[in-house]
Amino acid sequence: NAGVTQTPKFRVLKTGQSMTLLCAQDMNHEYMYWYRQDPGMGLRLIHYSVGEGTTAKGEVPDGYNVSRLKKQNFLLGLESAAPSQTSVYFCASSYRDTAQNTGELFFGEGSRLTVL
């Protein structure tokens, strides 16, 4: 019963390097999200996807790109990492918003990224 799985869990990058975070969910959820968590700021939405092949910007999308080639996977990319991107990144997924499904998010365990 894996739920939402994120890889890698920890990563240290140098400024200017690139990397990709992978999120996989096995619950057949339509929606997937990437959040970043910073002290005193709660969770802020970076990008989200409402289905395979579609992505959209959230609150803080600059410096990030995403792709959702398969329904179960949602990738977050940093093309040129900056120290301001040091954070804990959480992937989440949810059902489509219907009368039966009302917005509960299912989270992965997080990926701690440090940019030097």
Add this chain to the structure above:
Amino acid sequence: AQSVSQHNHHVILSEAASLELGCNYSYGGTVNLFWYVQYPGQHLQLLLKYFSGDPLVKGIKGFEAEFIKSKFSFNLRKPSVQWSDTAEYFCAVNHPNSGGYQKVTFGTGTKLQVIP
């Protein structure tokens, strides 16, 4: 824009003390309300949720929350805290958006420290 306010950033309690964490939101329409908990080093987990009906909602581990529509509040309570309740608590609001993504807005979180 929708916003969620958590007034207490850091709360320290002794075991067996009663807990109340405040949460206020700004959106005036229909909302779904959540409390998530994040234990040290772990991902966010759903503690309880309110969609409709009885405004007093009971969740896991003895937590409850009361939705007061006139005050735009959804405060979290527990009569007697335990050391294992040490965690960060996030209030979240979802504006139901048929056909769209789950627009979930998180508060900045309250860190609870329970002293044995």
